[in-house]
Amino acid sequence: MTASAHPPRRSAEEQAIVDRELTELVEQRITFNQVLGLKVQQLRPDLVMRFEMRPDLVGHYHYGRLHGGVISAVLDALGGGALMVAMSEKLAHESAEQVMHRFLKLGTIDLRVDFLRPGLGRFFVATAEITRLGGRVGSTQMRLHSDEGVLVATAAAAYIVS
Numbered sequence: 001m002t003a004s005a006h007p008p009r010r011s012a013e014e015q016a017i018v019d020r021e022l023t024e025l026v027e028q029r030i031t032f033n034q035v036l037g038l039k040v041q042q043l044r045p046d047l048v049m050r051f052e053m054r055p056d057l058v059g060h061y062h063y064g065r066l067h068g069g070v071i072s073a074v075l076d077a078l079g080g081g082a083l084m085v086a087m088s089e090k091l092a093h094e095s096a097e098q099v100m101h102r103f104l105k106l107g108t109i110d111l112r113v114d115f116l117r118p119g120l121g122r123f124f125v126a127t128a129e130i131t132r133l134g135g136r137v138g139s140t141q142m143r144l145h146s147d148e149g150v151l152v153a154t155a156a157a158a159y160i161v162s
Contacts, residue, residue, distance in 0.1 A: 007093030008093055009092045009093060010092055010093065010094065010095065010096075014095060014096055015092075017096040018088050018096045018099060018100070019043055021096055021100050022040075022043060022081075022084055022085060022088060022100075023040045023043065025084070025100070025103065026038065026040055026049070026077070026081045026084075027039060027040060030077065032073070032077075033077050036051055036057075036070065036073060036074055036077065037051040037052055037054065037057075038050075038051050038074065038077060038078075039051065040081075041125070043085050044085065044089075046082065046127060046128060046129060047078060047081050047082040047085050047127070047128050048125060048126070048127050049074070049077075049078055049081070049125070049126045050123055050124065050125050050126070051074065051123065051124055051126075052122070052123045053066065053121055053122055053123060053124070057070045059119075063118065063120075064120070065118045065119050065120055066118075066119025066120070066121075066124070066152070067119075068113075068115060068119075070119075071113065071115065071119055071144060071152065071153045072111065072113045072155070074124070074126050074144060075111070075113060075126060075142040075144060075153065075155040075157070076108055076111050076155070076157060078126045078127075078128045078140075078142050079108075079111075079128055079140035079142050079155065079157040079159065080106055080108065080157075080159055081128070082128035082129070082130055082140050082142075083106065083130065083133065083138040083140060083159055083161060084103050084106065086130045086133050086138070087099065087102060087103070087133065087138075087161060090133060102161075102162070105160065105161070105162055106159055106160065106161055107159060107160050108157060108158075108159055109137065109157075109158040109159055109160055110157060110158045111155060111156075111157040112155060112156050112157070113153055113154075113155045114153060114154045114155070115152075115153050116151055116152060116153055116154065117150055117151065117152050117153075118152070119144075119146070119152045119153070120146060120150075121146030121147040121148060121150070121152075122147045123146075123147045124144055124145065124146055124147070124152065125144070125145050125147075126142060126143065126144045126145075127142065127143050127145075128140050128141070128142045128143075129141050129142075131156075133161070134161075135161075135162060136160065136161060136162050137158055137159065137160060137161060138158070138159050138161045139156070139157065139158050139159075140156070140157050140159070141154070141155070141156050142154065142155045142156075142157070143155075
């Protein structure tokens with residue numbers, strides 16, 4: 001039997017570049033994520049993002065609840081970002097430039113959001129899990145929690161990845 005046919009993994013230096021580029025892409029280059037105030041808290045093993053509650057994110061003026069569109073947008077951004085992280089791992093033999101170029105084709109195909117409780121809190125934390133990463137389509141499940149750990153919403157989504 002021959003040695004493993006796996007291509008060599010990128011170097012630690014190149015991985016640091018990928019991680020920095022991914023964080024910059026999610027936080028800065030996708031400018032709508034700046035509007036939402038999304039900040040990467042953790043890239044691996046699962047992407048975790050956080051954002052602060054602000055008056056311009058309120059959907060119900062009387063109760064001060066997070067707008068449903070904000071919840072949907074955050075969970076969609078999170079799902080796409082989580083797939084980017086997973087793709088960077090799946091393609092660990094590629095350079096930072098090569099793997100970042102692949103993200104140009106990523107786009108949402110389908111998104112389903114379940115609003116479970118009012119979005120009340122000082123900040124919110126969103127987590128994602130990859131359920132499938134194929135050659136053309138990736139699927140994720142996401143959760144949004146308040147600062148007190150209350151599950152506010154869940155989502156499932158599919159994305160084109162190539």
